[in-house]
Amino acid sequence: MWRIISFISGLAVIVVLLFRYRITMRTTIDLTSKVAVIGLWRAGMQNLTALSRDALTLAFKMLWHNQPRLLLTVLGVGVAFFLAAAQFGLLVGWTNTNSALIRHANVDLWVMAEQTPAFDYGTAIPRQRIHQALSVPGVEWAEGLFMGWEIWQRGDGRRVNVELVGLDKSNVGGPWAMRDGKLGCVHVAHQVIVDELYLGPLGVKQVGENFEMIGERTVVGGISQGVRTFTASPFIFTSIEQAIRIDKRYHAEEITYALVRCAPGADVAAVQQEMRKRIAHVEVLTSNEFAVRSAKYWMLETGVGITVVITAVLGLGVGVVITSQTLFAITQDHLPNYATLLALGFRRSSLVVMVLVQSLTLGVCGVVAGSALFFSAVLASARTPIPLETTPLVYAGLVAVSLLSCLVASVMSLRSIFKIDPVSVFRL
Amino acid sequence: MSTVLECRKLAKHYGEGDLAEPVLREVTLHVQRGEACVLIGPSGSGKTTLLSILGCLLTPSGGELHIAGERVNFGSLRALGELRRTRLGFVFQHAQLLPFLSVEENLRVVGRNAGLERVALNGRINMLMQRLGLEAMRGKKPDKLSGGQRQRVAIARAMLHEPSILLADEPTAALDWHNGENVVDMLIAQAREARAALIVVTHDTRLLPKFDRVLSIADGCVKETPTLKPHAN
Ligand SMILES: Nc1ncnc2c1ncn2[C@@H]1O[C@H](COP(=O)(O)OP(=O)(O)OP(=O)(O)O)[C@@H](O)[C@H]1O
Ligand SMILES: [Mg+2]
Numbered sequence: 153m154w155r156i157i158s159f160i161s162g163l164a165v166i167v168v169l170l171f172r173y174r175i176t177m178r179t180t181i182d183l184t185s186k187v188a189v190i191g192l193w194r195a196g197m198q199n200l201t202a203l204s205r206d207a208l209t210l211a212f213k214m215l216w217h218n219q220p221r222l223l224l225t226v227l228g229v230g231v232a233f234f235l236a237a238a239q240f241g242l243l244v245g246w247t248n249t250n251s252a253l254i255r256h257a258n259v260d261l262w263v264m265a266e267q268t269p270a271f272d273y274g275t276a277i278p279r280q281r282i283h284q285a286l287s288v289p290g291v292e293w294a295e296g297l298f299m300g301w302e303i304w305q306r307g308d309g310r311r312v313n314v315e316l317v318g319l320d321k322s323n324v325g326g327p328w329a330m331r332d333g334k335l336g337c338v339h340v341a342h343q344v345i346v347d348e349l350y351l352g353p354l355g356v357k358q359v360g361e362n363f364e365m366i367g368e369r370t371v372v373g374g375i376s377q378g379v380r381t382f383t384a385s386p387f388i389f390t391s392i393e394q395a396i397r398i399d400k401r402y403h404a405e406e407i408t409y410a411l412v413r414c415a416p417g418a419d420v421a422a423v424q425q426e427m428r429k430r431i432a433h434v435e436v437l438t439s440n441e442f443a444v445r446s447a448k449y450w451m452l453e454t455g456v457g458i459t460v461v462i463t464a465v466l467g468l469g470v471g472v473v474i475t476s477q478t479l480f481a482i483t484q485d486h487l488p489n490y491a492t493l494l495a496l497g498f499r500r501s502s503l504v505v506m507v508l509v510q511s512l513t514l515g516v517c518g519v520v521a522g523s524a525l526f527f528s529a530v531l532a533s534a535r536t537p538i539p540l541e542t543t544p545l546v547y548a549g550l551v552a553v554s555l556l557s558c559l560v561a562s563v564m565s566l567r568s569i570f571k572i573d574p575v576s577v578f579r580l
Numbered sequence: 581m582s583t584v585l586e587c588r589k590l591a592k593h594y595g596e597g598d599l600a601e602p603v604l605r606e607v608t609l610h611v612q613r614g615e616a617c618v619l620i621g622p623s624g625s626g627k628t629t630l631l632s633i634l635g636c637l638l639t640p641s642g643g644e645l646h647i648a649g650e651r652v653n654f655g656s657l658r659a660l661g662e663l664r665r666t667r668l669g670f671v672f673q674h675a676q677l678l679p680f681l682s683v684e685e686n687l688r689v690v691g692r693n694a695g696l697e698r699v700a701l702n703g704r705i706n707m708l709m710q711r712l713g714l715e716a717m718r719g720k721k722p723d724k725l726s727g728g729q730r731q732r733v734a735i736a737r738a739m740l741h742e743p744s745i746l747l748a749d750e751p752t753a754a755l756d757w758h759n760g761e762n763v764v765d766m767l768i769a770q771a772r773e774a775r776a777a778l779i780v781v782t783h784d785t786r787l788l789p790k791f792d793r794v795l796s797i798a799d800g801c802v803k804e805t806p807t808l809k810p811h812a813n
Contacts, residue, residue: 488676492676492678495635496737575632578631
C-alpha cells in the first residue's frame with residue numbers, strides 16, 4: 153500500500169517538476185514517444201515476419217469471444233482515460249484562461265512593477281515608463297494597460313468582486329471578440345464591456361443597463377465573447393482614464409503595464425535587455441514569459457495544478473488496473489488453450505504477441521471510447537467559464553502514456569504465459 | 581518398412597535425489613512408418629509420461645529418442661517446437677480445440693503454423709473434413725459439437741500436416757463405446773493412409789484387436805504383448 157502511495161506521489165512530483173521546466177517536459181515527451189514508436193515499429197515488423205499474422209487473429213478472436221467482458225473493460229478503460237484526459241483538459245483550459253489576455257494582447261514585451269506574480273496582481277507604475285520604453289531603439293509602439301480589483305454593484309444590491317481592465321488608445325489588451333457593441337465604447341463616458349459568460353453573476357441582461365462600481369456610475373456599452381477569468385472575478389473592460397477614476401488607489405499618471413511592440417525585424421531579446429538596463433525598478437518580460445509566469449503562479453503556487461495532476465495520474469492508474477485485471481483474467485481463462493498452442497508447436501513469442509496485442513487493443517479501444525467522451529465534453533464546455541481544452545502535444549502524450557501503461561498492465565499476464573509448460577496439455 | 585520412432589533406454593524420474601521417483605526405467609522401442617500401436621498399462625504406470633517424451637514435450641532423465649533417424653536434442657526448445665510443429669500430431673483426451681475459433685479456423689491456424697501453403701492447406705482441410713464427415717460443421721464453434729465430433733476435428737487437426745508420428749492419449753476416454761470405436765477407427769485409418777506411426781493410449785481392452793501392435797508398460801519398462809488382432813500376420 154505504502155509503495156503504491158509513494159509511487160503515485162513520486163509520479164506526481166515528476167510531473168510537477170516537468171511542468172516547472174516546460175522544455176524538459178517537451179524533450180521528455182519527444183524522447184518517450186520516439187522510443188515508443190521505434191519499439192512498436194520493431195515489434196510490428198518482427199511480428200509480421202517471424203510470427204504469423206495468426207497471432208493477431210487469435211488475439212482478436214480470443215478477446216471477441218467474451219463480448220460482455222470486452223465491452224465492460226473498454227468502458228472502464230475509456231472512463232479512466234476520460235478522467236485523466238479531463239484533468240489535463242482542465243489544466244490546459246485553466247492555463248489558457250489565466251494567460252488569455254496576455255496572449256491576445258499580441259505584444260512583444262510587458263513592462264511591469266517588480267515581482268508581479270501574475271497578470272491579475274499587477275501594481276502601479278508611472279505612465280512615464282511608456283515614453284521610456286518608446287525611446288529604446290527597436291521599439292515601434294508602446295501603450296499602457298490598467299488592471300485593478302474593484303467591486304461591482306448589481307441592481308439587486310449584491311456586490312461582486314471584479315477585475316477591471318483599463319485600455320489605452322488602441323484598446324490593446326482588451327477583449328478579442330465582441331457579441332454586442334463595439335470595443336471602442338470603453339472610451340465613451342461611463343461605458344464598460346462585460347463578458348457574456350458572466351452576465352448572470354454580474355446581473356447584466358443587455359447593453360445599456362446601469363450599474364455602480366465603487367460609487368461611480370457604469371453603463372454596459374458592449375458584451376464580449378470568451379474572456380474567461382480564473383479567479384472567479386469576471387473581467388470588466390473600460391478605458392484607463394475611467395478605470396483610474398473608479399480605482400482611487402491609482403493616480404492620474406499611473407498605469408499597471410506598459411505594452412511594447414518592436415519594429416519588424418528587431419531583436420526582441422536585445423530590446424528586452426536594453427529596456428531592463430534603461431528603466432529602473434521594473435521587470436521586462438516577453439509575452440511568453442509573462443504568460444508562463446501567470447500560469448505557473450495559478451497552477452503551482454496555489455496547488456490547483458498538483459491536485460489536478462494527481463487526479464489525472466489516479467485516472468491513468470485506474471486504467472492500468474482495469475486493463476491488467478481483465479487481461480489477467482482472460483489469460484488465466486485461456487491458459488489451457490495457450491498450453492495447447494505451445495504443444496502444437498506455436499512459438500512462445502507468438503503467445504507473448506497475442507497478450508501484448510490484446511493489451512494494446514484494450515488500450516486503443518479505451519482511448520477511443522475515452523476520447524469520444526472527452527471531445528464531447530470539450531465541445532460541451534467550450535462556451536462555459538470552465539472549459540476543457542487540450543493541445544496536440546498534451547493529448548499525444550496522454551495517449552502514449554495510456555498505451556504504454558497498457559503494456560505495463562500485461563506484465564502479470566506475460567508472467568503466466570512464460571510459466572506455461574506445454575506438457576500440461578496431457579493433464580488438462 | 582522404415583523405423584520412424586526409436587527409443588533407446590529412455591528413463592524418466594520426477595523429483596531429484598532421495599525424492600526421485602522413477603517412472604520409466606528403461607524403455608526401448610522401435611516403431612515403423614504406418615504401424616498402429618496401442619499402449620496399455622495400469623494407472624500411474626507412466627503412459628502419459630512416455631507419450632509426453634515421445635511428443636517432445638518432456639525431457640527424459642536418460643536415454644535417447646530418435647525421430648525419423650535423427651536424435652532429438654532436448655536441450656533446444658526451438659528444435660523441440662519445430663519437431664512438434666512439423667513431425668508430430670497430437671490427439672488429446674478432451675479434443676482441446678480453441679473455443680473461440682470455428683472448426684475450420686481451428687484447422688487453418690494450426691496448418692499455417694506447420695508451414696502449409698494456402699492451396700495445399702485448403703486441399704488438406706477439404707479432404708480431411710470429407711473423410712471425417714465434418715463438412716457440415718465447418719463454421720461451427722467447438723461448443724456446438726458433440727464429443728465425438730470434436731474428437732474427429734482433433735484428428736483432422738493432428739493429420740493436417742501429414743505428421744510422421746501420431747500420438748493420442750486416451751482419445752476415447754470421454755466418449756461412449758460407439759463413438760470411441762469410431763474415433764479409433766478413424767485414427768488408425770488416417771495414420772495408415774499417411775503412413776504415420778500411431779501410438780494410442782487407452783484403458784479400453786475391447787479396442788486392442790484393432791491395432792497392429794500392443795505395447796504394455798509395467799515397472800517402468802515397455803513390453804510387447806502378442807497382438808490380439810484377428811487377421812494378424
Ligand atoms: N509432474 C509430475 N511430478 C511428479 N510426479 C509426476 C508428475 N507427473 C506424473 N507423475 C507421476 O508419475 C507417474 C506416472 O504418471 P502418468 O501420468 O505418466 O501415468 P499414466 O500411466 O498416464 O496414468 P493414467 O492411466 O492414470 O493416466 C505417476 O505416479 C504420477 O504420480
Ligand atoms: Mg495418463
